[in-house]
Amino acid sequence: MQALRSRRWAVSWPADGTKSRERQFAEEYARYHDVPYCVSVDHGSSALVVALEALDIGPGDEVVVPNLTWVAPVTAVLRVGALPVLADVDPRSGCLTPETAAAAMSERTKAIIVVHLACTVADLDGLCAMAEGAGVPLIEDAAQAHGAQWRGRKVGTFGRIGAFSFQVGKVLAGGEGGAVITSDPEIHLRAQLLRADSRRYADGPVPVAAMELRPDPLVMGTNYCMSELTAGVLLDRLPHLDDENAHRAKMADELSAGLAALDGVGVVPVPDAVDLRSVYEFGVRFEPDTFGGVPVERVAEAVSAELEMAVWAPSTPLHRSHMVRPETKRRFAAVWTESGRRRAVGRDYPGAERYRETTVLFYHRALLGDEHDMADIVAAVGKVLTRRRDLIG
Known part of the structure; x- marks a missing residue:
């Protein structure tokens, strides 16, 4: 209700002297995962596009994607100009395995997307070891696994980037929405610019009537910003997760x-x-x-x-x-x-x-x-x- 009554319904609007709610949620979600960085976005699909572009994946590249998941990982790879290569999954868990991922790889493979499907978690020990050995970054699609933990550590933090959806059906839901998390400061900077038309958060306090985002020419972006109303819902729901x-x-x-x-x-x-x-x-x-x-x-x-x-x-x-x-x-x-x-x-x-x-x-x-x-x-x-x-x- 505070977000509604503030009349500031998006980060791209003059500030009231406080941080935007979408930035507040990003900070809370990073803290929840014990990682330094999170960037809020408008959809889980956008989170995957931002993750791929933050890794500079594009035409001529291949990305391994599990064959059993929602269509978003495939369309995200296509949207950045790369080729999604579908890998088989474990017949009991429905998840990608180190063996099925390796079988789908080639010299053009530039990333692996693993999806923690439905009610379980993929073999992170094996997948991380395999990806590291191949020198290929792992992207965790944890849209169906908010809060799950592997050996005392939240899923989404094992790969180079974790991607999340807050669509209405998820266990942490905001209607629509998404986020990327990372421990890499360069990826965090690129992700900010990629999702906000080449703008990032300004350094220091946010003055009244000032814009919270400022231009940065490092990389061209698109508008994938989360709305303030969605962020308000997520800030309310996260403590209950x-x-x-x-x-x-x-x-x-x-x-x-x-x-x-x-x-x-x-x-x-x-x-x-x-x-x-x-x-x-x-x-x-x-x-x-x-x-x-x-x-x-x-x-x-x-x-x-x-x-x-x-x-x-x-x-x-x-x-x-x-x-x-x-x-x-x-x-x-x-x-x-x-x-x-x-x-x-x-x-x-x-x-x-x-x-x-x-x-x-x-x-x-x-x-x-x-x-x-x-x-x-x-x-x-x-x-x-x-x-x-x-x-x-």
Whole structure:
């Protein structure tokens, strides 16, 4: 409400003598991750573009992207003029692995984007070691893992850059919004300029009626600035994140134990190195013939009907997704040639296909319930399991 009534709804407006809320949020979010730098942006997709451009990635370069995620990492790579090369994922977690990433690399690879998917964390020990050995920077897309921790350290801080989304469905939500975090001062400076039309925060106090951003010719930018209203919501919500994550993690353990008692049913695994968990989408896994071999969409539909709650199959792997169609835009013609397309998607992806065929998901808000609610979810899955012949019919 203070942001609304201030009439200063964007950082690109005369200041009232205080720091903008989007800058305040960036400082709080950096502090939360125990890193020195964060830059707020308008969307998670913009965060990925800023991350890539901060690393000076562009035409002629390749970026390894997991085949099982939202389309944003692929479109971000295309938007900077580089070629996204899709790598397969682990069939149980849906995450990129050191082996699948390495198999997709070439001498043109200039970065690897790892996505911590749904309710788990990718193998950061292995991926960091592999990327370092190859001399290639790792970008962590932690849009689905706010607050998760790997060996006592927040995810998003292991790669050269961490990218986040605060879209309405996320566990830390501002409607829309995003951020990049880093420990590299040069990347921080470039990120400021890239997201604010070649402007950065002025040094020293912010005088009344002055502009908080000042021009800097280091690098040409674009306007990806977060609104003050979004920043106000995020400043309000951030202090609640850890408590809500802790409750969701407790309910996830309760739910996992209940599902484990059902024949052929389990959950998406979480590595032992994860000592604080974040759940964006909870994943229920099952063996291929558990429900009589019916399509995963039918299983999700049946569980959803029992619970009167949305349950769905994972997104279609990106190599056959209708969202990945660079040929529909002339701006991508130089990179999305026939040879470029073959390089990007011209291989088999058994891990991604197996994950999609054997997993159903639902949103994190269900985990803000109690033990009785978790028992209801287990009962619903169990009921569908006992009546699987109805699914076949």
